[in-house]
Amino acid sequence: MSKITSLSTTQQEKLNTHCQKLHDFILHSGKDLTREEVESYIEWIYSKIGKPKPIILIFDSYLAQKVAINILNNNKFRESQVESQVWSQVRSQVRSQVESQVWSQVESQVRSQVRSQGLEFIEQSFGYGYESWWLTFTEYWKNEGIVKSDDFNSYLGLNRCGIWSIVYFEKSVFICKLPIKILKDERGRLHSVKSPSVQWRDGLDNYFIHGVGFEKDLWQKIVDRKLEPRELMKMPNTDQRFVALNHYGFERALTELAPKLIDQSKRGNKLYSIKFDAYTMKFLKYTDTVNGENRISFVKPEFDDADEAMAWKHNMTKNEYQNKLRVEA
Known part of the structure; x- marks a missing residue:
């Protein structure tokens, strides 16, 4: 088979369409998943690294997953992570568009929420949030008949079940489902002044205004314009202060001051x-x-x-x- 050095116009158009479909699946499908869907795939991954089938724990939000991991890791029988084994045996990491536009913002907010409770934030970079680019690209070539790999098909099948994040331990695996809905502004930043920007099944949602994260109570006060301009000006976070003033109306706020x-x-x-x-x-x-x-x-x-x-x-x-x-x- 000859080496492919560039994409034809038709191939590029098909790849763009494929990428958009997967982007919509990850960010907007709200696909749920069940234990039965992922069980055989998880067993396959652990067989690849010579480990018995683990306990499978599934969570409805990213925050719930991180808190649950802390319960395990604070146990005196703390499990060792098998990240490096899964990493080397199953795939290598490639960054993605979804990560840059959505994942990094959600991760940053949840990281702060977890640490504010005195807990440890643990992430291994597995799941569609981190892996969408290489999975999308390779799936395209699979559909074109170029990539032929049973291992890839199995790994893709696991993520296609609807996995946002997955963290592997020796005897247990923690899975976070895809969000049910994600809202962004015209520049692709997480944003909504009417509802949570990232909505999870258990209600542990994430709130953003033009890409800047807020805790729910503060977000609600800002979108309802219940804070006086002087209170907005005192906000210690400069990014939050800027978008809050912008939502309130710079001219109006400054005039009142x-x-x-x-x-x-x-x-x-x-x-x-x-x-x-x-x-x-x-x-x-x-x-x-x-x-x-x-x-x-x-x-x-x-x-x-x-x-x-x-x-x-x-x-x-x-x-x-x-x-x-x-x-x-």
Whole structure:
């Protein structure tokens, strides 16, 4: 068989269609799974590494899986993980689009939730969340008749049951089902101001606004606009503060905070200061040169010159900024 060095236009179109179908399956199908579906596949994996069939534990959410793993790992008869054996005997890891767009965000939030309870976060990078790229690509070539492997078919079959994450131990395996629904914004970031962005069967959902994670109570207060602008400004997490203010409405929030105009340049840049409690924050108000819309951008509190602050925003000195404007004029 000759070596394939590039995809034809038809092959590329078919691959794109295949990738989209699997992407939709992982993120939007909400497929449930049963013990009967995965049992033979798990037994096959453990036979590959010379281990007896383990106890199979299935969970309805990523957080529930991690908490359950801690119960096992805090036991005095702590099991050894068999990750390296499964890794070397069954597959090698390749990162995926799903991981970059969804998995990393969900993992980050659940990691924080687990650690806030004094628990250990354990992940082995198995399951469709981590493995979708190579599984999708290889499945395409399987369908084209190029890849012919019973082992791959079995490993693919396991994931096709609907596995988001799976963690292997010597005598037990912990499986997390796919979410039932995932919501994203137009840029592919986890997002919803009406319901959880990542919805699990047991209700241990994940909440995001434009890719920024929130605990449920804080998310609810923000989407319902129950926090005053001063409370939003005090939020310690800068990403959360930004998206919260954006949802509330920057113009409205800043107006209610009664900002003080510090400097206005001939170019129309306006530098404002907001002071509350022991905090002082400064922001620029300017006109977008591309579409003419008003923009707001927070800057360092030490600035007292609007053009200097604008130059800093563009990683320039004030002289460089002024010279650039002269050239453009």
